[in-house]
Amino acid sequence: MQLPEAQVAVLKTADADTDRPITELAEEADLKVETATGAALALAEEGLLSVTEREEATTTLTEEGREYVEQGLPELRLYEAALEAGADDEPVSLGQLLGEAGLDGPAVDIALANFARKGYGTVDSGEVSATADADPDADDERRALDALDAGETVEDTELLDQLESRGLIERQESTTRLVSVSDDGVTALMEGVEVAETVGQVSPELITSGEWRDVEFAEYNVEAEAEEPAHGREHILRQTANRVKDVLVGMGFKEMDGPHVDAQFWINDCLFMPQDHPARTHWDQFDLESPEEIQDLPDELVERVRSAHLEGVGEDSEGYHSPWEESVARSLDLRGHTTSLSMRHLSGFAKGDLEPPERYFSVEKVYRNDTLDPTHLLEFFQIEGWVLAEDLSARDLMGTFTEFYEQFGITDLDFKPHYNPYTEPSFELFGTHPETGEIVEVGNSGIFRAEVLEPLGVEADVMAWGLSLERLLMLMYGFEDIRDVHGTLCDLELLRDVEVVY
Numbered sequence: 001m002q003l004p005e006a007q008v009a010v011l012k013t014a015d016a017d018t019d020r021p022i023t024e025l026a027e028e029a030d031l032k033v034e035t036a037t038g039a040a041l042a043l044a045e046e047g048l049l050s051v052t053e054r055e056e057a058t059t060t061l062t063e064e065g066r067e068y069v070e071q072g073l074p075e076l077r078l079y080e081a082a083l084e085a086g087a088d089d090e091p092v093s094l095g096q097l098l099g100e101a102g103l104d105g106p107a108v109d110i111a112l113a114n115f116a117r118k119g120y121g122t123v124d125s126g127e128v129s130a131t132a133d134a135d136p137d138a139d140d141e142r143r144a145l146d147a148l149d150a151g152e153t154v155e156d157t158e159l160l161d162q163l164e165s166r167g168l169i170e171r172q173e174s175t176t177r178l179v180s181v182s183d184d185g186v187t188a189l190m191e192g193v194e195v196a197e198t199v200g201q202v203s204p205e206l207i208t209s210g211e212w213r214d215v216e217f218a219e220y221n222v223e224a225e226a227e228e229p230a231h232g233r234e235h236i237l238r239q240t241a242n243r244v245k246d247v248l249v250g251m252g253f254k255e256m257d258g259p260h261v262d263a264q265f266w267i268n269d270c271l272f273m274p275q276d277h278p279a280r281t282h283w284d285q286f287d288l289e290s291p292e293e294i295q296d297l298p299d300e301l302v303e304r305v306r307s308a309h310l311e312g313v314g315e316d317s318e319g320y321h322s323p324w325e326e327s328v329a330r331s332l333d334l335r336g337h338t339t340s341l342s343m344r345h346l347s348g349f350a351k352g353d354l355e356p357p358e359r360y361f362s363v364e365k366v367y368r369n370d371t372l373d374p375t376h377l378l379e380f381f382q383i384e385g386w387v388l389a390e391d392l393s394a395r396d397l398m399g400t401f402t403e404f405y406e407q408f409g410i411t412d413l414d415f416k417p418h419y420n421p422y423t424e425p426s427f428e429l430f431g432t433h434p435e436t437g438e439i440v441e442v443g444n445s446g447i448f449r450a451e452v453l454e455p456l457g458v459e460a461d462v463m464a465w466g467l468s469l470e471r472l473l474m475l476m477y478g479f480e481d482i483r484d485v486h487g488t489l490c491d492l493e494l495l496r497d498v499e500v501v502y
């Protein structure tokens, strides 16, 4: 019988009466595991080998686990020091015992937590009493660690769970394929198997020489399991950003863009944020030292914005009467929101004057000097948007959000009245986290005030919002930590394997 080279090697290395792991055969036959696996599966198909699968759990000691095998578990070291010092008779100070046991740093907490849990004694107001008749040699966790260190297996899953939760072991599940030669395989071997002269890959030489006409090509085994190469793919955040753009375009919006570094004028002043507003300090914004200021601001608009801040607009509006400096308006910041783009567009500065109805959006990065935590980073993507039209109301705003979020499977939005210096009314928007059930803030919105619109020269109503792309992702996929998908600590495995949801 003629077989491809790898198959002959595997068949000859396998045994008829013992099941052997493919990995072992591969090593012996000097083949890559994938090649040997492919060959074994092909042979099994021909009935020459039998292949069985075995699920295996392997347990390995972590570095900390190994350290305890050598030096003893902290709680046992504490117990031994306690016995030595006579704490089974009379309480002894914890400080003294820690010193004698050579325990410090995190080992102290570990010793204390497990000492009481395992019944080695009690600690009360810094005094340790030891149980007289505890037997550290019989300590299950110690024995299990020793056994694992010696390469033995431990069956007690509860004990393994405990060691795993202490971070002393790691468990992996794996599938091992076991192979043995079948009766037909034995017969074939006895009758003689030879390597078929097959060609695995077409080469330029084969083609130019015309030799390809005469050779025999190896068959492809499209069912063979191969290693999966980790290739590049679109980041889930980018993927979702693109979907958001598609959805908004589908809802009749146009995209706007603009600078990441911008004048405070566009970021804050146009939005009727008083220059002494707390969010304008460096706690929230990143200021640029250089260049010191922006040159091309529209003078007339600057004048109208200044006057709105100082005196208000129209009859009912007062303004702030607080200091307003043009140099502050001209200074540059990393934008803390993309509402700066809305201002550039609504004022006519970006694209010329706009006539209602108009709808614009952007999905762009913004920067804030926040404290890092599971839901905050120093930068995130904001889904900015606005509608310019006659007679808008809160219902239009809510209807737009309902329609937008529905496309991402999110149907349980909550609205909470809110305050922004630039919108009235204003609403914060909340969704429910699919895993934790927690209420998560997803955005902020409102209808721009006259103090914003009048200086811009806008006569119709404008409703507007800034939503967080990352929070949308959290609701869609159940991520609990923004750092899983964003930034340097993000989990590559998760990004590779996450399924696209629709």
Ligand SMILES: N[C@@H](Cc1ccccc1)C(=O)O
Binding pocket: 336, 337, 338, 339, 420, 423, 444, 445, 446, 464, 465, 466, 467
């Ligand atoms: N700029 C607001 C969002 C917003 C935009 C427009 C109107 C109302 C609110 C924020 O960043 O939170």
